[in-house]
């Protein structure tokens with residue numbers, strides 16, 4: 001069952017794609033949580049981090065070099081940014097196609113909401 005991200009990667013539904021190569025696609029998050037909020041997604045559908053395979057290490061490492069490049073292009077390399085990968089329910093994952101959030105352009109605050 002293809003996810004909405006697979007359809008974006010295949011350009012079957014619209015998105016603001018900022019980068020694409022044979023391994024990954026990056027596009028603007030539809031509900032941005034910071035001035036820069038981009039999702040970097042493997043073109044192959046991996047549901048969660050739990051499903052990652054050793055032979056995918058090179059491709060998954062490529063997510064980081066693409067993140068670095070996009071951060072520089074968006075002018076947030078020096079001010080800094082945060083990379084987030086959510087996994088399953090407790091991690092807050094909503095789309096079950098592994099993806100890295102690239103967030104920046106403002107002070108992002110603590111990594112997690114403080115416990116009550």
Ligand code: AMP
Nearest residue numbers: 004015028029030031086092093094095
């Ligand atoms: P996560 O909670 O880590 O699974 O993140 C899923 C992200 O996908 C959320 O930040 C959503 O705003 C984003 N999202 C969902 N649908 C779309 C879409 N069609 N285009 C761009 N971003 C989307």
